[in-house]
Amino acid sequence: MSKKVKIKQIKSTIKRLESQKRTLEALGLRKIGMEVEHELSPSINGMINKVKHLVSINEIK
Template sequence: MAKIRVTKVRSEINRTQNQKRTLEALGLRKMGHTVEHDDTPSILGMINNVQHLVSVETV
């Protein structure tokens, strides 16, 4: 299964509670924090909800 690398590039200040919880569920904390996840439909759906706050690249 493919891996993707997700990096938080924008702040969660003044965002909805749903977007804040999605970032927390992805494991992203501080600005510039990077995590790797499997390329599954559930992860891609979460990334789609906060795509304006993160950058995504395949590994």
């Protein structure tokens, strides 16, 4: 079974690149404080790395 992570948006998308805004939207994050859970996969990992300065990541056990 793959690991699950909880991703929380902690910073705004104002004055960010359009690609970063779309990446957050693809992760399911629209507002500051929103949290989503995803199973860790190469695609999710790549999206997290692209916006790591805008989100916090916690591993779910």
